[in-house]
Every structure is written in structure tokens, then in C-alpha cells.
Amino acid sequence: MTDEKNDKGFESSPDYVQSLARGLAVLRTFDRDMPRMSLAAVAARSGLSRAAARRLVLTLEHLGYVRADGRDYTLTPRVLELGYGFLGSLKLGDLAQPLMEELSHRVDESCSMTVLDGQSIVYVARVPVRKVMTVSLGVGAQLPAYCSSMGRALLAGLDDAQLNNWLKACKPVRRTEYTITDRSQLRRAIDEVRTQGFAYVEQELERGLCSIAVPVRNREGRVAAALNIGMRFDAEARTRAIDVLAPALRETAVAIEQRTPPDWLPAVTGTQ
Template identity: 60%
Template sequence: MAKSARAQPAFEDSRDYVQSLARGLAVLRAFDAEHTRLSLAEIAHRASTSRAAARRLIMTLEHLGYVRLSGREYVLSPSVLELGFGYLGSLNLTDLAQPLLEELARTVNQSSSMAVLDGQSIVYVARSPGRRIMSVTLGVGARLPASTASMGRVLLSGLDEDSLDAWLTHCKPAKLTAHTVTDVRRLRRIVEDVRRQGHAWVEQELEMGLCSIAVPVHNGDGRVAAAINVSMPYYPDVERDATRTILPQLKLTAAAIEGCAPSHRLPAVAA
């Protein structure tokens, strides 16, 4: 009779298995659509590790920018997108938004984008480029200062007052052009106006000759989860024309994304 095949040792027991890496990834996987906010105890339970180990892992991930503390719970940061750059196109939100942004860009003959808030920056998560009107090339994963970008101001308008206060405390806007708003008190008033009117307009604050109009994308709870915009070159009366012709198309696109997205439970924007 042939000898019985010897059982192969599990890879987890081999010298090549990096246990600390596996545990760190387990902490990230503890968050999902049903568990977007977790306490340290919940993280330890869902990652099947001790509370002490979970604490060290979550503190490391927080230091690296992949999670952040929100009250007494932890939430994922948009920076986790960097871990899946090559596979970002498969994310639900991107899948939902990309064809709609492309249609919007064709309709208005300008570039359109979607972004989320990450600290003092916005992070692009989807984009349909049109005519190039910026000196830098923007793509998925690109960052811009939230205080100066139209999408940033829309995202800030979705914060509650305490969160906005905390965000503004750390805000140090750079003077990028002669038109850039750098006074934090004035910036607060602008954000409050955006909250009331439902859209943001930025004219030559980020770069001379560049204008942008943005609207929020809400999750199933009615809270701001992301922002989409259209960028265009400056000319006299551009704000009037954009408000009249582009803003309605932006709102239709946002509504279309929202109509598809509730089942995916988009996380609300947070500081």
C-alpha cells in the first residue's frame, strides 16, 4: 500500500508568516458596512485579538493615518484608499459614481470629480477629466486643501458645529492666489452659507483662472458623505452661467448617485 501523504504544515505556522501584519489587516477588516464605528473592545473582539494587542495595532494605524478617533470610537480614514490604488475602480462608490461623472462631464463639457474629506484635505475618489485648466494633473488619490476647494467647503458644511469648530481650530489656509480666503472667521461664514444654499462656488482661490462649483452627495441617513464638482475656466459672469446651467446638472448627478448608493451605506463626512 502506498504510504499516506504527510500532512503539510499550515502556512500560519511557518517562518514566512508575519503575524503582526496579519493582525493589523484583521483590525482594518473589522470595519465594514455594518460596523463603521468601533470601540477598542469591539475591534479586539472582531479581530480576534486581545484588547492590549488591539490597542497597539489601532494606535499604529492611527499614526499612519488609516484610522482616526471619533469621540470614543474609531472609524476608517479615506487614506485606506491608498492601500488599494490599483483596485480602486472596483469600489462600490467609484463604480456607482464614475459613469455618472463621465456623463456629467460630457453634458457640461468640463471636468467633474468626487471627493471625500480627510483631515485638512480632500481626497479625490473618482474623476472624469475634461479640458485641462489646472497647472497640475489631478487623479484618484490626489489631495487639495479643503478650505480652498469647492468640494472641501461642501464637505465641511456637512460637519456638525462641534466638529467644524475643531476642524477650523487646526485650519491654516495658505495664500495660493490673491483671491484665497485665509481668514478662518470668514471661512466659517462661507461654510455656513454653503450649508444654507446647498452648493459651493470657488473662484480663482485655488489657482488663477480656475473656478469650481460643487454639491453634496448624501447617504441614506441624509448626511453628507461625499461631494462632486465641475471645474471650469474663469471668465466674466462665469458664476452666473455656472449657477444657471451647470448647477442643475450637478444636482441631478448627485441625486442619481444617492439613488443607487443607500444600500451601500455611505459613511457620513467627519472631521
Template identity: 60%
Template structure:
């Protein structure tokens, strides 16, 4: 059987077309940002059906919990969101975050990435390249040591105290540059500070000339699920500029990712 396409008018004349389903969905689509409350006459007019047919459909949708009565008018109920969660749940986190990170990278004119914590490393799950400022090429699946990466420190700040203690016990920091922090007690203080301020800034610890600013992405329970960052070249005023101009953009992007994801798609990060 040929696959039905949404814009194929001939399908509506076939035996496979369920008119009552199409009409019920048209009632839901009658509501939008400009028409949040509709009476039966309005619904009938916007869906091009009789008032009697509109009434039956509205009563059915009300029984199912998708619309509710508001005096002489009707409004959509929160249950209608369930219709979209199936689609959102089928998407990977990176599918939803990709356009948001692309917008971020474009806005700040730098590269942007997303990573998760796996053991002693962070693993890149999404990367939008910008200006080439690292000597190594990073892509999806690339790993960096968590202790010296801004996203790593953000992800570590999401661990509870016993898990962080265990992580630091197993950590074997090595110096990448003369600026790399390798003392585990100092690393703990840094992670505590990241937890308190809500972001991590790392300057030339992974590679000379490279700075990075990262923020967490939380799940519905408020726990850190992943981290996103922006990488930038070092200059004497890099930290102040990053906090002033890039941090607000990063936070907005993280918030947008949190908002568009159903809670079951954002498991909390683990070591």
C-alpha cells in the same frame, strides 16, 4: 469543469442545470414596466410553462416575499430589490458614479470629479477630465487643501459643529492666490452659507483662471457622504453662468448617484 455561460444552450441539458431555479427566475422576469400586474394565465404564457407549474412557482415566490397577491393578479414586492443589492453592494461607489460623471462632463463640456474628506485635505476618488485649465494634473488619489476647494467646503458643511470647530482649529490656511480666503472665521461663515444653500462656488482661490462648483452626495440618512464638482475657466460672468447652467446638472447627477447606491455603501463623511 467548464464555466457555464448565460447564452450557452447546451448547459441547460447538463446535470448541473437546476430547472426549477431557472423557472422561478423566469417568473420574476415576466414582470416589467409594461407588465406590472400579471394573472396566472399571463405568467404561464410569458414564461412558456403550464398554468399549474406557474401557480406553484408563484405561490413559492409569494411565500418567500418576492411577489404579492393583488386580487386576481400578482405584483412584485419591494423585497425583490434585495436580489440586486448584493450586486450593487459589491460595486465601489466610483464604479457606479463613473458613467454618471462622464455624462455630466459631456453635458457641460468641462471636467468633473468626486472627492472625500481626509484630514485637512480632499482626496480625489474619481475624475473625468475635460478641458485642461489647471497647471497641475489631478488624478485619483490627488489631494488638495479642503479649505480652498469647492468640494472641500461642501464636505466640511457635512460636519457637525464640534467636528467643524476642531477642524478649523487645526487648519493652517495658506494663500494660493490673492483671492484665497485664509481667515478661519470667514471660512466658517462660508461653510455655514454652503450648508444653507446646498452648494459651494470657488473662484480663483486655488489657482488663477480656475473656478469650481460643487454639490454634496448624501447617504440614506441624509448625511453628506462625498462631493462632486465641475471645474471651469474664469471669466467675468463665470459665477452667474455656473449657477444658472451647471448647478442644475450637478444636482441631477448627485441625485442619480444617491438613488443607485444602497445605503450601506455610502458612509457619512468624517474629518
């Protein structure tokens, strides 16, 4: 029996959705060699007319899977939604998970990895030790970037123009009495991350919670993800985070960077 999905004759049947096939073809044109492209390049690589490529790219941009970067377009972390089932079976653990588990067990705290998607961070790996937040977190969960340690570590990887645009679009909400909502103060906090190499956030996202994060860089040396340890707040939390946890996080981040292939994660770029 012929596999209908692989039978070219299926493309002539009424069950074949050409617009879906074309949209997926556009997504597949982006790869390690061409992570960003103009509409003309998308049309050429997908075999579509420029008009068709333009409609599909703009639709994908509206849906959040593609973002404009000047006259070019790049994929967003939201495309991970299309592969969460596969990521679950792959466990992303083939790369980062064992190292994160070792770190989590060594410090007896939860460890997470995220990427930046617009104004949010998206969890791509997590090793929970105990529940320290009121919300449940797992792969695919999102949190606001402005008041999270991983968000600030990722934002520190943007260039000045990208960060300025991100801050203009940011609408901070005071989640606790400690949350930074002033954009100027937030910019200073991100600049501090750039200087010290880590982000420490204390009770800004949720009362009783603090966390510390470091960037994870791709083979080009650009920030691609963030790695963090979350813990309950107490009087000694800051000292322990900076003196003990930050060095351990850096060590694990370097180990992850050394294990990952060149095309593992794209660099953080301008956001929607």
C-alpha cells in the same frame, strides 16, 4: 499544489508576518454594521487582546488609516490607498462614473468626486475634459479642503463641533490673492454652503480657475462625498455656475445617490 496563502501551515512558517495579519484584521473589523467602535469592541471583533488591539489601533491612527471620534474609532478615507488597484479595475464607474461622464459631456467641463481626509480632499473619481489646473489630477490626488469647492461642500456636512475642531487644526495658506485665510471668514463661507446647498469657489485655489460643488449623501441623508465641475474663470463664470451648472450637479448627485447601495460611502465625520 497547495496555495501557500490559504494553507494554515503557512502561519507557522518564518515567512508569516503576524503583526501585519493582525493589523489587517483590525481594519476588517470596521464594516457597515460597525463603522465606529471602541477599543474593547475592536478587540472583541478581531479576537485580539485589548492591549494588542490598542497598540494596533494607535499605530493605524498614527499612519492615518484610523481616526479617534470621542472614545470610538472610525476608518479614514486613506484606507482607499490600499484598494486603488482594485478601484482602478472596478472603475468606481459601476456606480458614479457613467453619470459623471454624462454630466461632463453635457456641460463640456471636467467633473470630479472627492471625499474628505483630514485637511485634504481625496479624488475618488474624475472625468477630465480639458486641463484647467497646472497640477495633474486623478484618483488618489489630494488638494487642500479649505480653498476648494468640494472641500467646502464636504465641510458643510460636519456638525458644528466637528467643524470647529477642523477649523482649529486648519492652517490656511494664501495660494492666490483671492484665497480666504481668515478662519472666521472661512466659517462664514461654509455656513453659506449649508444654506444654499452648493459651494462656489473663484480663483482661491489657483488663478484662472473656478469651480462649483454639491454634496453627495448616503442613504442616511448625511454628506458622504462631493461632486464638482471645474472651469476656467471669466466674467460670466459665476452666473453660469450658479444658474446652469449647480442644477445639473444636483440632478447628477441625486441620480448617484439613488444608484448606490446603502453601504457605499460612510458619512463625513470629525477629521484628524
